[in-house]
Amino acid sequence: MLTLQDIQHAAQRIAPYIHHTPVLSSQGLDKLLGRRFFFKAEHLQKTGSFKARGALNAALQLQNPRGLIAVSSGNHAQGVAYAAQVIGAPALVVMPEDASPTKKAATRAYGAEVYDQGVTVENREQVVRALAEETGYALIHPFDDLRVMAGQGTQALELLQQVPDLDAVLVAVGGGGLISGIATVIKSLRPACEVIGVEPETANDAQQSLQMGARVKLVQAPRTVADGVRTLAVGEKTFPVMQRHVDRIVTVPDEVTLEAQRLMMQRLKQVVEPTAGLALGPALMSYDLPERVAVIVCGGNWMP
Amino acid sequence: MLTLQDIQHAAQRIAPYIHHTPVLSSQGLDKLLGRRFFFKAEHLQKTGSFKARGALNAALQLQNPRGLIAVSSGNHAQGVAYAAQVIGAPALVVMPEDASPTKKAATRAYGAEVYDQGVTVENREQVVRALAEETGYALIHPFDDLRVMAGQGTQALELLQQVPDLDAVLVAVGGGGLISGIATVIKSLRPACEVIGVEPETANDAQQSLQMGARVKLVQAPRTVADGVRTLAVGEKTFPVMQRHVDRIVTVPDEVTLEAQRLMMQRLKQVVEPTAGLALGPALMSYDLPERVAVIVCGGNWMP
Numbered sequence A, B: 001m002l003t004l005q006d007i008q009h010a011a012q013r014i015a016p017y018i019h020h021t022p023v024l025s026s027q028g029l030d031k032l033l034g035r036r037f038f039f040k041a042e043h044l045q046k047t048g049s050f051k052a053r054g055a056l057n058a059a060l061q062l063q064n065p066r067g068l069i070a071v072s073s074g075n076h077a078q079g080v081a082y083a084a085q086v087i088g089a090p091a092l093v094v095m096p097e098d099a100s101p102t103k104k105a106a107t108r109a110y111g112a113e114v115y116d117q118g119v120t121v122e123n124r125e126q127v128v129r130a131l132a133e134e135t136g137y138a139l140i141h142p143f144d145d146l147r148v149m150a151g152q153g154t155q156a157l158e159l160l161q162q163v164p165d166l167d168a169v170l171v172a173v174g175g176g177g178l179i180s181g182i183a184t185v186i187k188s189l190r191p192a193c194e195v196i197g198v199e200p201e202t203a204n205d206a207q208q209s210l211q212m213g214a215r216v217k218l219v220q221a222p223r224t225v226a227d228g229v230r231t232l233a234v235g236e237k238t239f240p241v242m243q244r245h246v247d248r249i250v251t252v253p254d255e256v257t258l259e260a261q262r263l264m265m266q267r268l269k270q271v272v273e274p275t276a277g278l279a280l281g282p283a284l285m286s287y288d289l290p291e292r293v294a295v296i297v298c299g300g301n302w303m304p
Helices: A004-017 A027-033 A051-059 A075-087 A101-109 A124-135 A146-162 A177-189 A205-212 A238-245 A254-268 A274-284 B004-017 B027-033 B051-059 B075-087 B101-109 B124-135 B146-162 B177-189 B205-212 B238-245 B254-268 B274-284
Strands: A036-041 A068-071 A091-094 A113-115 A168-172 A194-200 A248-252 A292-297 B036-041 B068-071 B091-094 B113-115 B168-172 B194-200 B248-252 B292-297
Touching: A004 A051, A004 A146, A004 A177, A027 A036, A027 A254, A036 A146, A051 A068, A051 A075, A051 A146, A068 A075, A068 A124, A075 A091, A075 A101, A091 A124, A101 A113, A146 A177, A168 A177, A168 A274, A177 A194, A177 A238, A194 A205, A194 A274, A205 A238, A205 A248, A248 A254, A248 A274, A254 A274, A274 A292, B004 B051, B004 B146, B004 B177, B027 B036, B027 B254, B036 B146, B051 B068, B051 B075, B051 B146, B068 B075, B068 B124, B075 B091, B075 B101, B091 B124, B101 B113, B146 B177, B168 B177, B168 B274, B177 B194, B177 B238, B194 B205, B194 B274, B205 B238, B205 B248, B248 B254, B248 B274, B254 B274, B274 B292
Parallel strands: A036 A292, A068 A091, A091 A113, A168 A194, A168 A292, A194 A248, B036 B292, B068 B091, B091 B113, B168 B194, B168 B292, B194 B248
Antiparallel strands: none
């Protein structure tokens, strides 16, 4: 099980290579939504998302790796590419052949090699395992890895220093790497603060899993604008942490996610991804929320 | 003539009501463009633009005004509305009947009344003068007013504290209120720093005016994506300040302005107006620029 100490060590380890991101707020937005919001600005993190934290915490614990390898068509790709740069190793990222050229280009721009020949959403896990064996590169999983989870949790240490008296934290949930790191910190240091996971209505596998007490896997990739959380199931390692520390999971329809993203762009003047809008979504709905709420702004890699 | 002291007094006067905005930067962007850039983030200012500074500095010097009145279909409208809120007076903003409903709504949201009945771009100056007389409200000009110019200059005092060793400042030029305030500060405190005005190719009246030594007026409203600088001519009061303190004016085609805006959104993760892109534009062209360059990010009131 992930511990607070793992996360505190991670914070020390990655500190030289990441930004201590600010917490943003808007009086106008607070007035509009009827409570105080604190936006943890991880879209201003290196690589434009929190994923740099976890990838770095894993990479920095490797002993002279030949290289790093990962599967991702999103922010984890750039996180791993950046981590490889930091440790001076090559990075290989496996992406489906039909992933967007923009995302491939962005990953290459961070210095990674993109491998996509014959890769599909269905076979990519096999491909990456075969490639890892062939190359001897170290595989960094996007969420189901205690080092990655610990890295993602480091932002909650900063958040509690920046806003000590929080009542709740809203966190988008995909594979659960982000929320398990954050929930471990919050429940260790400020147990009264609610940790609320947010999923798209069409991808509520984490909600179902917590209700059933066992991991539920979606039969196919969900359709949602929140492209950061299209995983089919939470992880083996993230699930028990979520069971222990997450208070509840709520769901948000895509139109609310987009409206929340628009509000954040309009009021905070920040470019944020739809998945960051997802995290604010519950505030635009009838969910019961306390007075002082943090929203994890997971990333800003999005273009109008 | 505007003096440094006017601007220092303005800074003290408006300090309780404005944000001391941050200076942002991006290593990736610096690498891409080959020099260091410092973005003065006035899109994070109250009302989403620097215009709040000038409007406030004028409003706070009035003796019990009945109200404030202004002509504007842009950021000055919101600046005046906000200033009126601060001094507890009503605000009346004159806008052409065919101004965008979004802009009218935004101005009303800041508590101002919008007057648009029968108003056109051509008759709006007459309308506002007639209304000012009728209502007894104090007219606040968007740029040709020493109090407004002094207010806009206050951001340069902050900028030089934040980045003392600047080589140049890039400033979008419309009526000249912004650049005359900024140039007065820069040339008083750091004369070696170049003050470079930036105009759209289609609206280079300031460039022509400085070349001719007399104010040139465009025959019609210019077509440009930089909607913050569509004025027909620089002001009577701003022109002599510009003659004295502005080093040069350069022009930028709209496609470069849009590319610069896109770069700022992508690299800084900030929502900025096209007119903010205009200010960065010269860095994407063959203009000779020094090493350490500040860019005034004039506003963020824009939606994709």
